[in-house]
Amino acid sequence: MRLRTVLATLTAGLAAATCLSAAGPANAQQNGACSPAVSINGFSDVLDKTTYGGTFVGNFSALAVDADGSLAALSDRSALFDLDAKTLAPKAVVPLADENGAALDSEGLVVDRPHSRLRSSGGTPTTTLLITSETEPSIRRYSPAGKILDRLPVPDSLRVAPAGRAVTNGTFEGLTLLPGGRTLLASMEYALSGDTAGIVRFQTWKRTKDGHFSLAAQYAYRTDAGLGVPEVTATPDGRLLVLERGFTAGVGNTVRLYLADPRRATDTSGIDTLTGQDDVRLIKKTLLADLVNCPSLGATAKQPQPNPLLDNIEGMAITGHTKGRLKVLLVSDDNQNAVQTTRFYDLRVRV
Template structure:
């Protein structure tokens, strides 16, 4: 989404039954001594690349990148929020070369505010848009196949209770292909904070009985976001849990970006809870890394940042595993075609804790 300071609509701070407090941030982000490029006790930065910044491919700006997914051919599907889907071939030192770009459109041929992408096993794509919000199903060539139902309350006001430009920012498909999860970036009007002062946003799920069947609306869950942040992306870890990127921006200071591990199991279905928090158990989460605590590795910033490595990071994908079981992650920042922002790729490895 566009660069801005995130302001929540929450107006009160109420208790959430059986809520779980996030792991102490200072402990989680403290890098261990002697570990190269450590961002925290569990996460290391393997490198970054600005090679895509302010470039063109077939006359199309390679920027505004908001979502990432591994495609069936091993390339990276990189989604622009200006209604284009690129494929990137990633080489040594994160050298990225676009190999394909496909335009996307809605049922009337209009552009989307496309924010997140999931690639199905058959190569089709599930793509969110923040306009309505919506999730649409496309083939590899950008032909619209289907559109998923969305609960009325999640639609942008006045049709629903969502804030414009703060709806389906993240999308994840759980192992087996039966459960799809979309994360709202900001809370619905009327939803309040939890007892710890964290904003409660809704994660909506859909279910299908067969991996290639149609999705139907399923449960909805509350996720607690740290102050002055919003959810910019989610992705599946492969074991039923989720990686969650929380991102904020303050003018004159810069971005904050934190990576959390969250577990939907045990959370209460809040689809019938009109106003959060209510009598609900939120998703449990633990902090893996503050990206601002990573070594800068010589990165430069075009505007004030707490760490010059930081920018408007919006996309996240799991690209594989190391031999010792750590997840390999690829992140990307959305430059908004702004001269003071950068399209930057980041490679991280993270060891997931056994428990959240």
């Protein structure tokens, strides 16, 4: 296994085993700058095409910091890995399934910690996991051992056709809990049938007194042309980091990081068709970085990419923050494909 890093080390979330210097003579290359707001500390391919306990390590679609400080990494093949925060070495894997024992297309992950939840019936705080499956779509609450505890309601319109208007493989990719733990938000990857292409819906739920979640407001977000939303993560001040991603055969991936603010957006839960009409205030977004502009740091790609650092980036977690600066960890989904890479990216983001 190889662990490739640059500068001194990756952050506390990624400890370095081998160091590489940033490639290229330009200052932006030397300091890791991707844009004025985003810089990259390093990347790691240490888990690419590895196995743990007979389970393939990869297909990662979401990341979260667990209650004990370790890293939870969700595979879209119905598996949840516990990774060492410093070395990324897998420590455990938990299989996931639906109520009938069938596999999930598991895409979004929230670690719901005791401080933001009601106490269990026994009076002991418990950490649980909220996990989306893109198939229906659905959101289920699991115990750390993988037992289903609860299932959240989903609006009929967001269900995959013919039950609703969502397109297959275009539903709940992102999931995040807003500061305070009272509001859960899930992002659709693509627009509903009938909505204007590129306008995707973000659904929220409010936590009830008994600790469950009930349907709440819905908002609309416009992606850049040809891109979808694979992940969304709440910042400490209640805004959102939003990943937009696309792929063009023979060219490679486009990955952009936006800062978004839903607080003045229109509640679209009662609007059947979104056409970009003037009376609907979309979620406001600001580009933080197009990752094609990051220094490549000596990375190599197994297929054409506009920057060899890029891959199918799909997971994101905030691992630390100080005074408007965030430590952000990204991961790519290799789809268990020989020409794709499981790669972790360590970013510094100024918001």
